[in-house]
Amino acid sequence: xSSLAPKTSPDPARPSRLAGLAGLANNPAFRSxxxxxxxxxxxxxxxxxxxxxxxxxxxxxGISSGFGFLGQTAGFEISQTLxxxxxxxxxxxxxxxxxxNTLLVSVISITASxxxxxxVGVLRLSSNWLVSxxxxxxxxxxxxxxxxxxxxxxxxxxLMPLPGPRQSYSLWxxxxxxxxxxxxxxxxxxxxxxxxxxxxxxxxxAVIALVLWSRRRQRLTGQRFPxxxxxxxxxxxxxxxxxxxxxxxxxxxxxxxxxxxxxGGMTLLPELIALILALTLYTAGFIAENVRAGIQSVDxxxxxxxxxxxxxxxxxxxxxVIPQAMRVIIPPLTSxxxxxxxxxxxxVVIGYPDLISVFAGTTLNQTGQAVEIIAMTMLFYLTVxxxxxxxxxxxxxxxxxxxx
Amino acid sequence: MYVKTTRHPDLPPPxxxxxxxxxxxxxxxxxxxxxxxxxxxxxxxxAALPPILNWGLFSANWIGQTKDACxxxxxxxxxxxxxxxxxxxxxxxxxxxPLAERWRVVLTFLLLVGLGGPLxxxxxxxxxxxxxxxxxxxxxxxxxxxxxxxxxxxxxxxALGLLLVPELLGRAFKRKLLPPAMxxxxxxxxxIGVPILVWFVVSRAMQSLDPxxxxxxxxxxxxxxxxxxxxxxxxxxxxxxxxxxxxYPCAAYLLLLGGGLGLPLVETDRWGGMFLTLVIAGIGxxxxxxxxxxxxxxxxxxxxxxxxxxxxxxxxxxxxxxxxVLFMVSVMLPLTLPQGVHFDKxxxxxxxxxxxxxxxxxxxxxxxxxxxPKGQYExxxxxxxxxxxxxRLIILPQALRLVIPGITNTFLxxxxxxxxxxxxxxxxxxxxxxxxxxxxxxxxYTKEAYVFAGLAFWLLCFALSRxxxxxxxxLKTDR
Numbered sequence: 001x002s003s004l005a006p007k008t009s010p011d012p013a014r015p016s017r018l019a020g021l022a023g024l025a026n027n028p029a030f031r032s033x034x035x036x037x038x039x040x041x042x043x044x045x046x047x048x049x050x051x052x053x054x055x056x057x058x059x060x061x062g063i064s065s066g067f068g069f070l071g072q073t074a075g076f077e078i079s080q081t082l083x084x085x086x087x088x089x090x091x092x093x094x095x096x097x098x099x100x101n102t103l104l105v106s107v108i109s110i111t112a113s114x115x116x117x118x119x120v121g122v123l124r125l126s127s128n129w130l131v132s133x134x135x136x137x138x139x140x141x142x143x144x145x146x147x148x149x150x151x152x153x154x155x156x157x158x159l160m161p162l163p164g165p166r167q168s169y170s171l172w173x174x175x176x177x178x179x180x181x182x183x184x185x186x187x188x189x190x191x192x193x194x195x196x197x198x199x200x201x202x203x204x205x206a207v208i209a210l211v212l213w214s215r216r217r218q219r220l221t222g223q224r225f226p227x228x229x230x231x232x233x234x235x236x237x238x239x240x241x242x243x244x245x246x247x248x249x250x251x252x253x254x255x256x257x258x259x260x261x262x263x264g265g266m267t268l269l270p271e272l273i274a275l276i277l278a279l280t281l282y283t284a285g286f287i288a289e290n291v292r293a294g295i296q297s298v299d300x301x302x303x304x305x306x307x308x309x310x311x312x313x314x315x316x317x318x319x320x321v322i323p324q325a326m327r328v329i330i331p332p333l334t335s336x337x338x339x340x341x342x343x344x345x346x347x348v349v350i351g352y353p354d355l356i357s358v359f360a361g362t363t364l365n366q367t368g369q370a371v372e373i374i375a376m377t378m379l380f381y382l383t384v385x386x387x388x389x390x391x392x393x394x395x396x397x398x399x400x401x402x403x404x
Numbered sequence: 405m406y407v408k409t410t411r412h413p414d415l416p417p418p419x420x421x422x423x424x425x426x427x428x429x430x431x432x433x434x435x436x437x438x439x440x441x442x443x444x445x446x447x448x449x450x451a452a453l454p455p456i457l458n459w460g461l462f463s464a465n466w467i468g469q470t471k472d473a474c475x476x477x478x479x480x481x482x483x484x485x486x487x488x489x490x491x492x493x494x495x496x497x498x499x500x501x502p503l504a505e506r507w508r509v510v511l512t513f514l515l516l517v518g519l520g521g522p523l524x525x526x527x528x529x530x531x532x533x534x535x536x537x538x539x540x541x542x543x544x545x546x547x548x549x550x551x552x553x554x555x556x557x558x559x560x561x562x563a564l565g566l567l568l569v570p571e572l573l574g575r576a577f578k579r580k581l582l583p584p585a586m587x588x589x590x591x592x593x594x595x596i597g598v599p600i601l602v603w604f605v606v607s608r609a610m611q612s613l614d615p616x617x618x619x620x621x622x623x624x625x626x627x628x629x630x631x632x633x634x635x636x637x638x639x640x641x642x643x644x645x646x647x648x649x650x651x652y653p654c655a656a657y658l659l660l661l662g663g664g665l666g667l668p669l670v671e672t673d674r675w676g677g678m679f680l681t682l683v684i685a686g687i688g689x690x691x692x693x694x695x696x697x698x699x700x701x702x703x704x705x706x707x708x709x710x711x712x713x714x715x716x717x718x719x720x721x722x723x724x725x726x727x728x729v730l731f732m733v734s735v736m737l738p739l740t741l742p743q744g745v746h747f748d749k750x751x752x753x754x755x756x757x758x759x760x761x762x763x764x765x766x767x768x769x770x771x772x773x774x775x776x777p778k779g780q781y782e783x784x785x786x787x788x789x790x791x792x793x794x795x796r797l798i799i800l801p802q803a804l805r806l807v808i809p810g811i812t813n814t815f816l817x818x819x820x821x822x823x824x825x826x827x828x829x830x831x832x833x834x835x836x837x838x839x840x841x842x843x844x845x846x847x848x849y850t851k852e853a854y855v856f857a858g859l860a861f862w863l864l865c866f867a868l869s870r871x872x873x874x875x876x877x878x879l880k881t882d883r
Contacts, residue, residue, distance in 0.1 A: 036709035043713060050740045057739050128438050129431035130445045144865035145858045146820035148834065153858065156841075157850040342725035349827060360731050370735045378724045378732075385723040 054371065061368070069367045070095070076362060078353045080269050091363050098355035099380060105272065105354065106341045106384075109279040113340065114333070116280060117287025122317070124292045135288065142285035148346055150282055155274035155350045162270075168257075176255060176262065182273060185252040186266040199242025206238070207231040271352035275344070283340045287333060294329035295321060326399050334392035338385050345381075355380060460484050460855070471845055488849040489856050492840045496856075499676015499831050505668065507555050508659045509679050511563065515655060516686075518547035518567040519648050526641060527875060537640065541571060566655055570647050573632065574640035581636040599630035617664025624654035649690065672750040676831030678860065680750075684757060684822045684832065689815050691758040696765025696814075697804075701795060703766060704773055714766070721763035726824055730756045734828040753825045761818045768810035772803030805879050812872035816865050833857055 024030050058065055070092040078085055082100040085093055124135040142150075160179060163169075168178030176183040214225040255265025298321050306320040307313075347354035348361055360377045364370060416422075420429055433439040463483030465474040472478060474485035489496070498506050522540035529536060544567035552560025582591055603626030610618035627650035635646055660683075663669035675683070702714035721729070733756040737747060776799055784794030804811070826834040837853045840846070 032707050036707045039713070040709050053742050054740045057741075057743070060743070126441075127431070127434065128441050128445070130442050130449075134445055134449070140866070141862065144816070144820075144862045144869070146823040146861055148823040148826070149854060149858055149861065152834065153851075153854040157854050161848070161850070345725040345727045346824070348727060356725070356727055356731070360728065364731075364735065370739060374728065374732050374736055377728055378720075381725055381728065382720070382723040 058371075063368050065369070065371065067372055069369050069372070072367070074363070074366075076366075078358055079351075080272065080353055091367070094363055095355070095359050095376065098353060098358040101352070101358075102341075102344055102347075102354040102356075102380075105275055105279065105344045105347065105352070109276050109283065109344070110337050110340055112276070112280040113283035113287055113336075116284035117336075118291050120284060120288035121291025121295065124288060125295055139285045139288050142281055143289070147278060147282045147343055148349060151274055151278040151346055151350060154277050155270065159270040159274055176265075179270065180261065180267060181270040182268040183255045183262045183265045184268065185254050188251045188253050195245055196239050196242045199245075200235075200239045202242075203235050203238035206234050210234070269352065271347070271350050274350060275347050275352050279340055279343060283336055283343075286336050286339075290329055290332040290336065291325070293332075294325035294327075297328045298324045323399075327396075330392060330396045330399060334389060334396075337392075338388055341384050341388065342381060458483070466490070474849075484852050484855070485849050486852060488846050488852055492846070495677065495840055496833060496836055497677050498679050499836050500674045501670060501676065501679065502668075502674065505662070505670055507559075508662070508667065508670075511551055511555055511559055512656045512659045513682075514547045514551060515563060515566060515652065515659075518544040518563070519570070519644060519652050521547075523641065523644055523648070524871070527878060544568065544571075562655075566651065569628075569651065570640055570643035573635075574638075574643045577632060577636035579637055581633055595630065595633050598633065599626040602626050602629040614664050616662070616669070617658055620654040620658045620664075624651050627651065627654075653690075672748050673831075675750065677836045678833050680830065681822050681832045684750075684754060684825060685819045687754050688757045688761055688818050688822065691754075692761035692765050692814070692818065693811070695758065695762035697769050697800065699762060699766035700769035700773060703770055718763045718766050721760055722767070726757070726760050726821055727827055729760050730824060730828050732756070749828070749830060753828060753830055757818065757822065757825070761814060761821075764814050764817070765811070768807050768814055769803065771810060772805075772807035773799065775806050776803050808872055808876045808879070812869060816868060819865060819868070820861065833860070 055065075071090055073088055074091050074094045075087050077087060078094070078097055080101060081097050082104060083093075083097060085097050120135050120138060123131050124139065126132045126135070159181075162177065162179040164179055168176045168183075170176045175185075210225075210230060211227055214227045218224055253265060255262040257263075302320055302324065303316055306316040311319070344354060345356040348357040351357065355377060360373055364373045367373070417426075420426060432442045459482065463480045465479040465483055465485050465487050467473065468478065468487045469491060471485075471488075473487045474483075475481060479485070479487075494506075498509055501509060521543045525540055525543065526536060529539070545564075548560060548564035548567050551563040555563075582594060586594075603622045606625040607618050607622030610621050631643075631646050631650060635642055658664060659667070660675070661670060661672070699714050699718060702710050703718065705711050705714070730753060733752045734749070737752055737755075741747065780798055780802065781794070784798040787794075789797065822832060823834050825832050826838070829835070831839070834857065837857055841850055841853055
């Protein structure tokens with residue numbers, strides 16, 4: 001590009017030292033300090049102005065600032081609460097209920113979308129033309145449609161028009177699907193159930209110990225132990241053993257249709273299902289692309305070398321390609337997880353009681369404490385973002401290429 | 405004894421390795437596991453595709469004016485009711501923009517095509533430069549002719565004038581307007597002083613003639629004066645580009661909002677539909693890129709105060725969801741303004757969306773800046789270029805070219821996220837869909853509505869991503 005070429009212009013004879021003001025104006029250090037001072041002063045002045053007008057406006061509107069409102073009674077129902085909550089609970093409780101609901105959706109969707117994303121990403125690179133085209137079509141479709149539209153589609157166009165409880169679809173008369181959501185059997189714990197929990201915990205500990213032991217054994221002797229099958233067995237048998245020791249204290253309450261609704265059982269709200277479906281499928285499309293890029297970044301020679309050593313294709317993928325691809329995948333994967341947590345705030349459009357909906361929505365409308373509520377909400381998201389990226393940075397460092 | 409003295413010609417590959425059969429064998433049935441997968445995938449397709457195609461195309465109802473056209477005696481209830489979309493199409497496109505004024509929306513869009521179209525075409529067509537220049541002129545002329553025929557004399561002439569401005573100015577100011585020997589401070593004074601003078605005079609003159617049009621007209625005149633000094637001696641393409649970001653927004657503002665030049669005022673709360681979505685996306689894109697570049701430069705600045713400010717802004721914005729930012733601008737921004745100052749709801753959404761995406765854009769651009777070798781910075785410095793000049797001429801052109809995919813991704817994200825403004829009660833395409841679905845004459849056609857909107861977004865995003873891939877390839881081969 002010709003316009004990029006520097007234009008040669010005769011350098012005007014410049015006196016070696018400019019005196020006084022002009023010299024000071026041309027001094028880079030002085031100029032930089034001056035600019036910074038001016039910007040800083042402007043920002044501080046702007047902040048002071050904003051704070052003072054806000055305080056003024058709040059005083060005029062008769063809104064007292066501060067966090068006193070958190071102790072007041074909320075007085076509204078929330079359709080899904082993970083912790084005890086009623087109309088007479090406080091706004092602080094509302095905050096926690098919303099926060100936990102957001103976390104519930106985020107954790108489920110992060111897990112599911114990572115799994116689906118990995119599978120689709122690997123399928124995208126399959127040598128089978130049909131399979132890889134299907135994966136490509138899925139990625140191309142899902143990534144180019146707004147998430148909000150997908151949430152609304154699942155909720156309003158798919159789940160809402162389902163038949164009512166009386167005509168619901170059922171699986172073995174135990175699981176039901178209708179416009180009230182998915183109704184599942186509810187576990188009921190009787191005294192002694194702690195034993196099951198204790199044995200489950202024991203099983204997890206045993207699996208960890210088993211994995212460590214088998215790794216050490218393989219390193220020392222080269223013999224391999226069927227860790228995966230053994231772990232599955234442990235995880236299944238030990239809690240069952242605990243249950244039988246305590247005399248099977250756990251019963252399942254099967255939902256039953258009584259009148260116009262189901263009694264007993266546990267309901268997954270359609271809002272929750274729509275949100276999880278949309279978030280999972282949408283994010284999986286992005287993760288699949290990250291996974292594909294990661295796998296393609298691994299040198300083909302690695303795969304061929306592993307094949308030459310006699311490893312099977314599945315084993316090559318698991319032991320050679322994926323561990324190396326992870327280094328490329330993890331950073332974008334982290335940002336996908338972060339985006340997912342933030343995207344879960346779209347719950348507000350379908351009325352799922354997440355943090356934004358119950359706190360920055362209903363509570364804000366009832367109390368008018370905009371500044372405090374928005375600040376608390378943003379602080380929560382900032383904290384989650386920070387925690388996820390800290391964890392992922394730690395993991396990334398652990399996985400990074402160790403150069404000696 | 406027979407001795408073969410010539411090389412035997414190669415035998416053709418076995419039939420099972422070439423042609424359709426070979427392709428099938430290699431790509432679909434290379435092993436028994438592969439064959440099984442193929443069969444499973446084909447089964448899945450066969451199970452899923454026919455019902456979908458049947459619903460959307462073969463049994464769908466296309467003709468008619470009322471809901472009855474989709475119900476049993478006349479229509480097929482198993483198929484999609486596209487009649488609903490057809491009947492409500494204008495609403496979905498323009499929202500509640502007054503019927504008599506909708507030509508203004510169309511004209512604004514056409515002006516965009518006339519001004520921006522040649523820019524995009526010039527990257528798509530492989531013609532020789534001179535043929536290209538004259539061919540590219542056809543598009544603005546066609547747009548002007550169209551508006552002359554369909555919108556009347558005055559709009560047509562205005563469109564012609566606006567669309568030919570870059571051509572005329574490009575030819576009129578082939579030479580630099582200001583002599584090169586001019587001292588820099590005088591040059592800068594002319595650059596800034598004359599446009600302000602023009603702006604002042606025009607705004608004063610218009611104030612008495614037509615107060616509604618004074619603002620945009622004065623702004624257009626001022627920026628035109630500035631461009632004449634800044635762009636003289638450049639190609640027509642640079643004029644087109646510059647005018648797209650100065651003259652066009654002023655014209656679009658005047659056309660869409662009205663309130664001057666005999667155009668009735670259309671308040672922004674009547675804007676809606678796809679039109680509003682595109683307005684938000686367009687302005688968001690146009691604002692977030694330059695602001696993002698400034699933020700990225702600030703983040704890499706050597707001045708600690710500037711750096712700290714930029715870093716904290718970027719990290720804060722990237723840590724919170726767009727919805728909470730939109731809530732903030734819609735609930736908290738009015739609280740921070742003095743009494744009597746009122747911000748339009750659309751303007752608030754625009755501020756929120758633009759600043760939010762500027763932070764993401766900043767991170768993308770920073771990636772490009774970091775990828776430029778240090779030698780380039782040092783070479784620019786060694787040539788005696790000041791900071792801004794070296795950034796503008798050396799660093800940014802290279803850095804931005806590197807991050808075209810990232811920039812496109814951010815644009816796509818912005819385009820898709822414009823749907824979130826429905827949360828603060830703006831009537832973008834989703835808001836309009838909601839109100840169209842609430843119509844008691846058309847209850848229950850939710851699937852059609854969302855599939856239509858999804859298709860519209862898919863087309864837009866797909867076209868944008870394909871164009872960016874093309875641009876990337878083109879800029880790469882230029883090297």
